[in-house]
Amino acid sequence: MPELPEVETIAKGVDARVRGQRIERVWTSGKPQTFKSSEAEIVETLRGARIERVRRVGKTIVMDLARRGNKAAQFLVHLGMTGRLLVSQPEVELPPHTHAVLSLGDGRELRFVDPRRFGRLSVVTEAGGYTGPGAEPTTISAEEFSKLFKGRRLAIKAALLNQSILHGVGNIYADESLFRAGIRPRKQAGRLTGAELARLHSALQQVLAHAIEMGGSSVSDYVDADGVRGFFQLEHKVYGRAGEDCLDCGSALKKIVVGGRTTIYCPKCQR
DNA sequence: AGGTTGACCTGGACGC
């Protein structure tokens, strides 16, 4: 479901609610696909651990854990398309498609619910911890950003979506930042000019920062940890607007497929 | 190795 701003909003909300809690018990659904580490390893790592902090790396929610004997570990939650993390009182009925329940020291439960099952749960116990597959888009310098695309022959839109290059950007924010930078989604990444790379770096960081401020984009049913919808969907200039008028020039927005994903752009403003 | 495509799932929207 969520991209970087939504994951960041959710991670902040969950952090505020569960930081410092001890995990007393763990239940898992047994749906193998959901568990990237084995269920036994997840249960073993989580049980008895204390949640030190909840944060975002790429599109992944990372829970830093403290365990007995000073052993550090991390619980990773990737929400896929439809995953949700809920903090509930135990008497509240379990929603359908619940795949994991962590019972906390104060009696509440942290629940992972995911109808479509594209989400993934795993644990990391290696030193160094999880750093994500690619570069962090919110803090990368313009210079480092430009280097990422050197010599790449794939479309810039596909490059933005490739998590091992830059992690956290998904379909909405790729289209929105390319529109704001005035760049064709199909343009080869390695052929962007220095000026285009500078505009894209700036547009992407502005779009992400603004979306985080607005609590993310609520398309269909996305809500944060408090059940509150984000508001950035009101700022979408191209995403979800195929055939409608460009807000800058009035041309009809075009819909194409790039890297297997629906892509909306303005044929006049994006060259 | 880099790049592309289809598979993985469920549910909601839409058309007939």
Place this chain on the structure above:
DNA sequence: TGCGTCCAGGTCAACC
């Protein structure tokens, strides 16, 4: 109302 089709914010394995 009911059924079929299409589409969805994300990966990832398998192919070229």
